[in-house]
Amino acid sequence: PAEQERLKQDIKTMLRRQNAVLVAHYYTDGALQDLAEETGGCVADSLEMARFGTEHPATTLVVAGVRFMGETSKILNNEKRVLMPDLAATCSLDEGCPAGLFSAYCDEHPDYTVVVYANTSAEVKARSDWVVTSGIALPIIRHLARSGEKVLWAPDRHLGQYVQKQTGAEMIYWPGSCIVHERFRAEALAEMRSRHPQAAVLVHPESPEEVVALADVVGSTTALIQAVVTLPNPEFIVATDAGIMHKMQQLAPGKVLIEAPTLGEGATCQSCARCPWMGMNSLQNLAEVLKTGKNEIVVSADLARKAAIPIRRMLDFAR
Ligand code: CIZ
Ligand code: SF4
Numbered sequence: 389p390a391e392q393e394r395l396k397q398d399i400k401t402m403l404r405r406q407n408a409v410l411v412a413h414y415y416t417d418g419a420l421q422d423l424a425e426e427t428g429g430c431v432a433d434s435l436e437m438a439r440f441g442t443e444h445p446a447t448t449l450v451v452a453g454v455r456f457m458g459e460t461s462k463i464l465n466n467e468k469r470v471l472m473p474d475l476a477a478t479c480s481l482d483e484g485c486p487a488g489l490f491s492a493y494c495d496e497h498p499d500y501t502v503v504v505y506a507n508t509s510a511e512v513k514a515r516s517d518w519v520v521t522s523g524i525a526l527p528i529i530r531h532l533a534r535s536g537e538k539v540l541w542a543p544d545r546h547l548g549q550y551v552q553k554q555t556g557a558e559m560i561y562w563p564g565s566c567i568v569h570e571r572f573r574a575e576a577l578a579e580m581r582s583r584h585p586q587a588a589v590l591v592h593p594e595s596p597e598e599v600v601a602l603a604d605v606v607g608s609t610t611a612l613i614q615a616v617v618t619l620p621n622p623e624f625i626v627a628t629d630a631g632i633m634h635k636m637q638q639l640a641p642g643k644v645l646i647e648a649p650t651l652g653e654g655a656t657c658q659s660c661a662r663c664p665w666m667g668m669n670s671l672q673n674l675a676e677v678l679k680t681g682k683n684e685i686v687v688s689a690d691l692a693r694k695a696a697i698p699i700r701r702m703l704d705f706a707r
Contacts, residue, residue: 395671396423402678403427408448408471410674411437413457414609415631415666420452420674431635433609434460434506435521439703441465450678451685452669454479458685459510464699466692470685473673477665479507484564485543487511493540493562500540500560501532504698507566508543510687514694516542519702522593523608525551528705533557546570550593550600568663569594572627576649577602580625587646588621592628599627599648616640630661 400423403410410429412420421431429450430440434457441449441461448469451458456479458472485504490512494502504516505525513519520528529551532539539557541548543564552559572595581589581602590612591603600606605615609632616624616636626633627648636645650660677683687695 392419392671395675399423399671399675399678400427402675403450406448406678407446408450408469408678409444409446410450410452411440411457411461412669413437413453413631413666414613414635415629415663416452416669417631417667417671418634419671420669421634423671423674424452433521433523435523435608435702435706436610437461438464438506438699439706441468442703450674452674453477454482454507454663454665455685456482456507456509459687460506460513460699462685462687463510463513463692463695466687466689471677471681472683472685473670473677474668475683475685477668479663479665480567481505481507481543481564482509482512485509485512485562487515490542490562491515493542497540497560499538501537502540502542503529503532504542505544505547506699510691510695512542513698514691516698517701519698521608521702522547523610524702524706525593526554528702529557529559530555531705544594546596546600547593549597550606566594568629568661569627570596571650571652571660572596572599572648573651574598574602577625577627580646580649584623584625584646586621587623587625587644588615588619589625589648590615590627591648595627603627612636613639616643616645628661629663629666631663631666 410424412424449461450471454477462470502516503518506521539559542562545561548561588604623644625646633645
């Protein structure tokens, strides 16, 4: 703890001296989330992280999250320095949607509007018409459906199918999934719910359809946090990355939070509902990048210009 305190003081000093601000995702370690808030940065979902970076005057953004979040920050703020605690922090959705193959898929379907989830590389974003996050996907797809557009959706097929059901849009899907959310199990969840009759079930739409079907609330991380604060239930069963519970518990200290069951739960599976890549962010490697300036995100000006168009379209729509 004394060591941890010293580390935090060092980080605070370096952030100040370098005119840097820390932006952390809800799925990262609680210590990082706390530090982001204590130092005037933000803890948020990917949409709010992107927006925060564009509005904050700092000249260095330190992004504690996964690679696509750092890239999005760099795309929107090409003149700023963007650092990440670990550049190997990727995402199964991003990894499962390589730009070359994706671009070919788009070329095969020229009459479709290309909508990609924020969890993609800069190259994939540059090939798209719209970028969306889970918090804004429904209204954007509804808007497109109303104007008669057909949607090519990538890369999370669970989220895509959920959005399709809600909006009735004509959609085709790239076959990607999140290794954390696809592990939630409907049968075990139903059983858990029957043991906790007072609990509300909160599900992120990256989860399989049969898990989403059991939810009292389906929504983005921000929406699920809001649900814990506003719903009267004393207990919540949470089907998304367990890192989110830090913020939930902070805002609603009296509520009981229960992790939803996952595949391989028990002796064979420690922290199944924890994104291994989000978990690569720590106070140690955060201090290290501030000290050395390593792990800077690079996106060429030309690529950033192209990828910024569909992201800005989303940000303008959300306004
Ligand atoms: O699962 C993720 O990586 C999420 C929920 C990202 C986001 O939009 O905040
Ligand atoms: Fe990607 Fe899933 Fe990890 Fe989010 S939780 S970064 S979607 S692998």
